[in-house]
Amino acid sequence: GAGVSQSPSNKVTEKGKDVELRCDPISGHTALYWYRQRLGQGLEFLIYFQGNSAPDKSGLPSDRFSAERTGESVSTLTIQRTQQEDSAVYLCASSLDMTGVETQYFGPGTRLLVL
Amino acid sequence: AQSVAQPEDQVNVAEGNPLTVKCTYSVSGNPYLFWYVQYPNRGLQFLLKYITGDNLVKGSYGFEAEFNKSQTSFHLKKPSALVSDSALYFCAVRSGTGGFKTIFGAGTRLFVKA
Numbered sequence: 636g637a638g639v640s641q642s643p644s645n646k647v648t649e650k651g652k653d654v655e656l657r658c659d660p661i662s663g664h665t666a667l668y669w670y671r672q673r674l675g676q677g678l679e680f681l682i683y684f685q686g687n688s689a690p691d692k693s694g695l696p697s698d699r700f701s702a703e704r705t706g707e708s709v710s711t712l713t714i715q716r717t718q719q720e721d722s723a724v725y726l727c728a729s730s731l732d733m734t735g736v737e738t739q740y741f742g743p744g745t746r747l748l749v750l
Numbered sequence: 751a752q753s754v755a756q757p758e759d760q761v762n763v764a765e766g767n768p769l770t771v772k773c774t775y776s777v778s779g780n781p782y783l784f785w786y787v788q789y790p791n792r793g794l795q796f797l798l799k800y801i802t803g804d805n806l807v808k809g810s811y812g813f814e815a816e817f818n819k820s821q822t823s824f825h826l827k828k829p830s831a832l833v834s835d836s837a838l839y840f841c842a843v844r845s846g847t848g849g850f851k852t853i854f855g856a857g858t859r860l861f862v863k864a
Contacts, residue, residue: 740796
């Protein structure tokens with residue numbers, strides 16, 4: 636079956652512009668995660684969604700970052716008024732997860748460059 | 751607060767030799783521990799996980815990891831390294847007391863030399 640897909644694969648934007656990143660999880664996966672990976676660094680947790688529960692937004696670095704998820708399907712991560720420090724690879728993952736112990740399946744990421 | 755430490759930025763090993771990639775963690779309650787691998791130009795892939803039970807966990811590609819509660823460690827091991835094992839390895843932890851937030855380590859780059 637299809638894996639996690641993300642779009643766009645690459646995005647170049649100017650400082651101050653808004654960007655929207657999209658994640659399509661594996662069908663049937665109830666949990667969806669967003670991470671940020673800066674060049675040469677580890678994954679930084681941003682947010683996760685689990686079914687109809689309130690999302691855990693504790694990793695969002697500022698109020699310029701927001702994310703939405705429609706039911707158990709597509710999620711969008713929006714960054715408003717982008718800054719150069721937002722340049723990174725944004726990774727999405729999903730899991731068939733009711734207990735918190737299931738494997739996360741990662742998408743290929745969106746590489747964001749803010750000029 | 752949860753945290754993961756991978757004390758080595760890079761590990762170098764000769765092909766055929768055993769390898770160890772270190773990971774220590776801090777979490778409230780019982781930990782759920784994971785290893786993921788990132789090959790060049792490819793996405794993150796799951797290797798193995800510890801939830802409960804046997805402290806020695808076996809995973810993909812011949813890797814295994816040992817959970818040591820007293821040392822709060824979850825080191826990744828392989829008896830005989832392959833050049834194709836060269837990649838970036840991430841340790842991750844989630845608290846067993848609830849919530850789905852997963853904290854990843856900074857990663858360790860493994861170089862296996864032929």
